Amino acid sequence: MNDEQQQAFEQCLYRFVGRQVCARTAAKDAVNEAMIRHWAETVGDANPAYTDAQWAARSARGRIIAPPAMMYSWNQEGFPVVAQGRAPDAQTELVDLFNENGFTGVLGTNVKQEYYKEIGLGERVHLEMVIDNISEQKATARGIGYFFETLASFSDQHGDLIGTQRFRVLKFIPPETAAAADGGGAEQDTLQTPTRIAAPRGHDNSWWWEACDQGQVLIQRCRNCQTLRHPPRPMCGECQSLDWDSIESCLEGELLSFTELHHPRIPGYPLPLICGVIRLREGVNLVANIVGAEEQALAIGMRVQGKVEQVDEKTMLPQFYPAENGVEK
Amino acid sequence: MVANIKDKAVICGIGNTEFSKNSGVSELNLAVRACKAALDDAGLSPADVDGMVTFTMDTSDEIEVARALGVGEMTFYGRAHYGGGAATATLHQAAMAVATGMAETVLCYRALNGRSGHRFSSGVSGTITTADAIHWGWYTPYGLLTPASWVGMFTQRWMHLTGVTKDALYEVAKATRDYAANNPAAFFHGQTFDRAEYDAQRMISTPLQLFDCCQESDGGSAVLVTTPERARDLRQSGVAIRGVAQCAARDQEQMTSFYRQEFAGIPEMERAARDAYAMSGLGPEDIDAAVIYDAFSSIVLWQLEAWDFCGFGESGDFVQDGALRPGGRLPVNTHGGQLSEAYIHGVNGIVEAVRLVRGTSVNQPAKTVEHALVTSGVGIPTGGALLGKQD
Ligand SMILES: [Zn+2]
Numbered sequence: 001m002n003d004e005q006q007q008a009f010e011q012c013l014y015r016f017v018g019r020q021v022c023a024r025t026a027a028k029d030a031v032n033e034a035m036i037r038h039w040a041e042t043v044g045d046a047n048p049a050y051t052d053a054q055w056a057a058r059s060a061r062g063r064i065i066a067p068p069a070m071m072y073s074w075n076q077e078g079f080p081v082v083a084q085g086r087a088p089d090a091q092t093e094l095v096d097l098f099n100e101n102g103f104t105g106v107l108g109t110n111v112k113q114e115y116y117k118e119i120g121l122g123e124r125v126h127l128e129m130v131i132d133n134i135s136e137q138k139a140t141a142r143g144i145g146y147f148f149e150t151l152a153s154f155s156d157q158h159g160d161l162i163g164t165q166r167f168r169v170l171k172f173i174p175p176e177t178a179a180a181a182d183g184g185g186a187e188q189d190t191l192q193t194p195t196r197i198a199a200p201r202g203h204d205n206s207w208w209w210e211a212c213d214q215g216q217v218l219i220q221r222c223r224n225c226q227t228l229r230h231p232p233r234p235m236c237g238e239c240q241s242l243d244w245d246s247i248e249s250c251l252e253g254e255l256l257s258f259t260e261l262h263h264p265r266i267p268g269y270p271l272p273l274i275c276g277v278i279r280l281r282e283g284v285n286l287v288a289n290i291v292g293a294e295e296q297a298l299a300i301g302m303r304v305q306g307k308v309e310q311v312d313e314k315t316m317l318p319q320f321y322p323a324e325n326g327v328e329k
Numbered sequence: 330m331v332a333n334i335k336d337k338a339v340i341c342g343i344g345n346t347e348f349s350k351n352s353g354v355s356e357l358n359l360a361v362r363a364c365k366a367a368l369d370d371a372g373l374s375p376a377d378v379d380g381m382v383t384f385t386m387d388t389s390d391e392i393e394v395a396r397a398l399g400v401g402e403m404t405f406y407g408r409a410h411y412g413g414g415a416a417t418a419t420l421h422q423a424a425m426a427v428a429t430g431m432a433e434t435v436l437c438y439r440a441l442n443g444r445s446g447h448r449f450s451s452g453v454s455g456t457i458t459t460a461d462a463i464h465w466g467w468y469t470p471y472g473l474l475t476p477a478s479w480v481g482m483f484t485q486r487w488m489h490l491t492g493v494t495k496d497a498l499y500e501v502a503k504a505t506r507d508y509a510a511n512n513p514a515a516f517f518h519g520q521t522f523d524r525a526e527y528d529a530q531r532m533i534s535t536p537l538q539l540f541d542c543c544q545e546s547d548g549g550s551a552v553l554v555t556t557p558e559r560a561r562d563l564r565q566s567g568v569a570i571r572g573v574a575q576c577a578a579r580d581q582e583q584m585t586s587f588y589r590q591e592f593a594g595i596p597e598m599e600r601a602a603r604d605a606y607a608m609s610g611l612g613p614e615d616i617d618a619a620v621i622y623d624a625f626s627s628i629v630l631w632q633l634e635a636w637d638f639c640g641f642g643e644s645g646d647f648v649q650d651g652a653l654r655p656g657g658r659l660p661v662n663t664h665g666g667q668l669s670e671a672y673i674h675g676v677n678g679i680v681e682a683v684r685l686v687r688g689t690s691v692n693q694p695a696k697t698v699e700h701a702l703v704t705s706g707v708g709i710p711t712g713g714a715l716l717g718k719q720d
Contacts, residue, residue: 007388011355014445018351136451197474199466230588231467256592257486261478262532264450269472277482277587285588289471295535300489317470 001101006137009101013146014134016097019090021129021150026157027074030124031066039070061118068115071154071163075127090131091150098171103145105172115163117156124157132166141194145172194268195312205232207246213316215308218246219282230284249286251306251318253278256285260295268312278304278320292321335608337428339560339567339719340420342371342553343680348516348671351445352547360389360440361397363549367436371553372564378553380405380432382422384415384439384674394438405432411583413622413706414575415439416675417714421573423554433556439676440549448545449476468585476624477542479584480708481534484627487593488536491642493630495536497649499527501626502540502668504653509665512691516544517669541626543667550676552683560719567719568686571700572609575712576600584708598635598704601712606637609715611700613637616715618685618694619659619702620678623666628707633659636702636713655694663692679703679714686716 001009029035033051040050048055049065056064066074077086086092098104119125132151137144147170154162201209208231211218220232224241235242258276265271276290276298288306290298303323311317344366346352346359360383368375375398381391391406405426409415419437426432443449452474468474473482488494506522509515522540530539560567578597580589606612613636621629630644638659639647652658664670664681671677682703684690704713 010446014442015351015353017445136447196472197469199470200462201466202463205463205466231464256587257482257489258535259473259478259481259485260532260535261472261475261481262534263477264452264475266452266472266474273472275468275471275473275478275482277486277592285592287468287471287473287585287587300486315470 010137012097013094016090016094016131016148017134019131021089021091021131022127024126024128024155025075027125027127029074030122031074031119032121033064035073036064036066036070039067039073043069063120065118065120066123068118068163069113071113071115071125072152072165074125075154091129094131094148095171098146102173103171105143105145105170105174107142107170107172108167109147109170110166110168112166112168113163116161117163119156119162125162126155126157126159128153128155140170140172142170143172143175145170193313195314196268196317197266198315204234208232211246212308212318215316217249217251217286217306217308217318219249219280219284220244220246228282228284230286247282249280249282249306251280251308251320252323253280253286253304253306253320255290255298255300255302255304255320257300258290258295258298270311274298276304276320278306286318288318288320290321291319297322333608334424334428334573335571335610336557336569336720338424338554338570339557340552340570340679340683340716341555341560341563341565341567342367342369342373343683344368344370344551345514345673345677345680346440346549348514348546348548348673348677349444350516350545350547352442353445356387356440356442356446356549357389357393357397359442359547359549360387360394360438360551363440363551364394364398364436364438367438367551367553370565371555373434373553375399376401377434378436379403380423380426380435382407382409382419382426382435382437384408384412384419385410386412386415386674387439387441389438389440394436403432405435411706411709411711413624413675414709414711416622416678416705417573417703417712418575418705419676420552420554420570420679420714421575421712424570424573427554427556433559435554436551437554437676437679438549438551439674441674442547443672443674444545444547446547450542450545451475464582464585473585475534476584477537478534480625480628481537482587483593483708484625485536487627487631490593491645493642493645497630497645498536498541498626499524500648501623501629501653502527504648505623505626505662505666505668506540508663508692509669512665512670514691515665515670516546517665537625537627540668543624543672544669546671546673548671548673548677550673550680552676552679557719566687568683568716569719570714571611571717572605572607572715573712574601574604574608575705575710576604577710581710586708594641595631595635595707595711598632598707598711598713602636605713605715609717611715611717616659616700616702617696617698618663619661620664620666620682620685620704621661621702622675622678622704622706622711623662623668624672624706626668629661632704632707636704655692660692660694663690663694675703675705682714682716686718
């Protein structure tokens with residue numbers, strides 16, 4: 001897919017955001033003992049609150065309740081879907097759009113349920129579902145693709161919210177298809193742990209990252225006037241010399257600022273994730289992660305000590321720790 | 330020496346589309362409709378347009394907009410760079426073109442599906458292919474990927490140096506939201522919040538919580554700029570560009586100028602402010618209301634200082650004294666800002682600044698607004714414009 005094709009595809013794709021998959025619909029069966037028992041047996045949940053009427057009558061609730069995690073099952077379509085297929089809706093249209101554009105791979109990645117209200121026998125679950133969001137294009141270990149998330153809202157016969165379920169699906173171009181399209185050999189389809197987004201390497205910066213890969217943080221130095229500069233660039237802004245060499249930083253420094261990133265979560269990055277600006281003793285500033293302390297323990301002006309460490313399978317990075325001596329005056 | 334094009338270009342039309350989280354139409358569609366609305370407002374037709382300016386980030390080419398709109402020959406088209414820093418830069422380019430006679434009537438526009446399409450909050454990714462990929466590469470491996478994280482880093486240090494607290498950030502967000510609550514075009518129309526709700530919002534990147542961050546919106550905004558002579562004959566009373574300036578300062582990066590010896594400041598905006606004041610012959614005391622670029626609550630405070638409404642570190646007290654409110658010293662973001670009306674990259678702010686000078690804001694201050702300030706996004710090369718009633 002070239003840029004224009006991708007844009008055209010995404011124009012169609014993102015129109016699905018906010019579309020209803022199904023309007024509020026009642027489950028075929030009211031909440032009943034038989035279905036609860038089958039569900040509890042299948043998942044191995046022996047909680048008497050779900051299945052033991054006498055025990056439940058004596059409990060604080062005074063009645064049997066349906067297992068909250070079971071809420072999605074009351075509205076499941078059942079065998080007709082297996083035999084006859086699913087009636088078209090916004091989600092099937094979305095999947096068709098993906099498939100037509102080569103994103104034939106499918107992987108359910110997470111389910112998140114939230115519970116608001118308990119329900120008992122005889123009550124009736126209602127389901128409403130929308131396509132809540134679609135990610136931008138991602139390069140995943142499975143292949144290039146998009147995540148989409150449906151949001152199901154479950155309510156009782158009074159319209160009170162019982163719970164919600166978010167279901168996240170990755171639609172991707174399977175490697176064999178991608179390889180065929182590229183005319184290359186098939187890659188192994190193994191799921192890998194995501195790694196950090198690497199810095200692109202070009203003429204002006206690859207030497208810095210290659211040294212980092214070897215455990216060193218270098219600072220570019222003008223060979224003519226000795227001015228240090230970071231990040232690297234081809235010319236000295238003080239004397240316009242193109243001649244440069246570098247020195248290795250001792251990685252001692254002062255914390256000038258920091259921020260802890262809470263949202264959005266990005267695959268491949270650990271929690272807590274704190275970034276800081278460090279004034280290195282050599283006099284230039286460096287952006288890097290601050291580790292080894294909670295955010296509350298950090299203070300602007302604090303002395304920090306860095307080390308180049310392997311942070312994931314592919315990435316070496318300087319990481320800074322609070323220095324032994326604590327806060328600098 | 331400041332080039333002087335004071336009053337040589339006049340805003341004669343403004344237009345917005347509706348703002349939403351899912352426009353269901355193309356960005357080109359939004360751009361064309363915003364431009365048509367600005368033409369209708371002025372009482373001009375597409376055939377009268379001979380110039381266009383938009384953002385480098387805009388996906389709707391000038392010629393596509395021209396063809397869809399039915400514009401004939403264009404003798405000037407230009408683009409302004411650096412994200413929201415381009416907002417008033419569009420006026421800057423349009424005013425230069427009109428003042429020099431390179432064009433007579435110039436459309437400035439920006440339209441985006443900022444919520445249903447590409448979302449800025451998703452951050453810069455490894456797949457960007459622009460020339461500044463290397464620049465972002467100094468941050469991506471550490472996870473410093475989103476606008477909120479970059480601004481959080483600046484804000485934390487600025488608060489440390491000045492002693493300004495979250496109370497001031499709250500007042501910026503709250504004053505803006507209260508204006509939006511009264512603006513039917515605003516996403517947060519009818520929805521205000523209190524301190525407890527503000528404090529309860531999720532942390533995005535310390536110290537910025539959800540209500541400190543602007544929305545992501547779908548929509549378009551356009552402004553029509555023409556000569557003073559032509560503006561006098563049109564439907565609306567003209568709003569003159571008294572002063573307009575922009576600046577990229579020393580050691581400037583896009584959003585990450587962390588390598589300056591002191592990075593808790595916006596020297597590029599200080600320079601633009603000095604130049605715009607010098608061009609217009611106005612000072613901060615002459616400015617009655619303002620639209621200040623508010624991608625995040627904290628950046629409004631820095632700009633109040635850069636435009637000399639108060640000194641360094643004094644903006645907290647300035648806003649907590651009620652300055653931004655309807656009866657305050659400087660009513661700010663009376664449309665609800667990008668925090669609460671819509672995020673159209675600051676161009677909806679130019680539309681509101683024009684309304685303030687015309688006297689037609691939905692939250693028009695009781696006092697006469699002779700002059701209004703409107704600014705571009707900060708942390709990047711930036712600028713601003715001073716608007717006043719055409720003589
Ligand atoms: Zn030099």
